[in-house]
Amino acid sequence: MTVSELLQSPATVPAVNTIYRLQWEESQQAYVLLYPEGMVQLNGSAGEIMNMVDGQRTLADIVQLLQQKFPDAGDLSGDIAEFLEVAHEQHWITLNQ
C-alpha cells in the first residue's frame, strides 16, 4: 500500500518510531518528541494527535477519540490524515496494516 492509501484506510495503525519518545513537557506547555540529542516541540493539535498514536489504535479509533474530545471542531479526519502524512515524512511514525 502507498502512504496515501494507508492514510485513507481506517484500519491503519500508526506507531511512534522507536527512535522517538513523546512526552508532555510542563515547562513548555506542549508535547515534545525527544530523540538522540534533539527535541521537536509540537503545536497544540499536532500534540493531541501524536498523543493518540500508541501502536494499538487504528486511524478510525484516533479520529473517533479526537472528535469526542473536541466535539465543536467539525470533521477532523482530513486534518488528522494531513498531520500524519507530515509525521510519516519526518519519520516520526510508521504506518502499519
Added chain:
Amino acid sequence: MSNTGSLSTSSTEGGNSTGSGNDVGRPLWLLAELTYKCPLQCSYCSNPLDLKGSGKELTTDQWLSVFEQGRKMGAAQLGFSGGEPLVRRDLEVLIREARNMGYYTNLITSGLGMDDRRVSDFRDAGLDHIQVSFQASTEELNNRLAGSQKAFAQKLAMAREVKAQGYPMVLNFVIHRDNIEQIDKIIELSIELQADFVELAIAQYYGWAFINREHLLPTKEQLIRAEATTNRYREQLNGEGPKLIFVTPDYYEERPKACMNGWGNIFLTIAPDGTALPCHSARELPLEFPNVLDSSLEEIWYRSTGFNHFRGYEWMKEPCRSCDEKKKDFGGCRCQAFKLTGDAANADPVCSKSEHHGKILAARDDAEKIAAGGDGQTPLLARNTHNQQQALDIIASVK
C-alpha cells in the same frame, strides 16, 4: 569521547522552534561531564589541558540534585559525557534516577568499559540512546588515533550490542586530516553497524584539539571531497539507513557559527567538579564560573555573572555591535575569540569582518603546507597526563 556539542531543537510543520530570542531561554540541554578520566588519548579531545588539576568529582547525590534542579527548570535532554562516563560505577543509578525524572537520557561513550551485561543493565534503567565514538574505520588507524590497542574491536562489539538490544544508536566520528580520506569507508562501516545517525564531525579546535590544530585541520580540498562523498552516499541511501550529519568546520567559513545557539541560552554543562559552564570549553575563558556546590542551578543560570556575561548584545564590540547579522550568529564563539585574539568580547575571527581573520587564513595555509609535506611547528600530543605539562607550555608560549 569529547569533541562535539551537537544539539538540534528543530522546527517543522506542526512544530515550533524553541530557544531563540532575547529573553533568557531555558537550559533545555544539560550535559553532565561525569569525569575527565578516559582510557583513550585522542589528540582532538576538547577537554581542558589541565587534567590533573580537576581530579574532584561530584558524588552520586550531588549529581542527582543537579539533575532534579535542571529538570524543574525545563531541561529535557541529559547527556552523560566526560572523559569516559563508563568510568563512573554509579552510572546505572544516575541513568535510572534521571529517566524517572523525565529526562531523555543520552550516553556519550567510547564503548570502553562496557560489556553486554552493562548495556542491558542500562536498558533496564531506562537509558534512551547510546552514542558510540569511533576514531576511524580500520583497526590500525583507529587504535593509533585512540592510543589504545583494544579500542576498535571493543567499539565494534559494543556498537553491535547496542543495536541488538534495541537502542537508537548514533555513531560519532571526529574527522581530521588523518581520517578524512577514509570517509567513504567510515560511512560504509556505519551502514554495516546499522547506525540511526552518523555524525561526521570535523574537529573543532578547543582544549587538546587546539594545541594539535596544525596536525588536525584538513585542507580545503580534502574537505570538499569529503562533503561530496557524503552527499553521494546520501543520494545512494535515499532516506534508508543511517542519517548522515556532516558538521562543517568553521575554519573554512566566512561567517561564524551561532555557537551553542547563544550564550547561556539553551545549553548548560556541568564539569566533573561541579563547575557550571555555558559550554564545555568555557573553562578556558578568563571568567569566574559558579559551582553547583555553592549555588542553586536557578541562581547560576539566571543570576550569575558568568552566565550573564555574554547574553544579549550589549557586550559586543565592533564589527559585531553594528552588524546586521548579530542576531543570527551572536558574534560566533567566545572561546575561539579569546584563544585567537586574546579578548573574548571580540568577533569570532572566523568572520571575514574580523580584523583577526588573518589568523584563520594562516591556519588554512599551514594545513596546506603540512599536507604538502612541510614540518609542523609543534609536536602532535596525545591527550594524557604525561603530556599535560608540555601542552600547557605550548599554550603559554602562544599567548
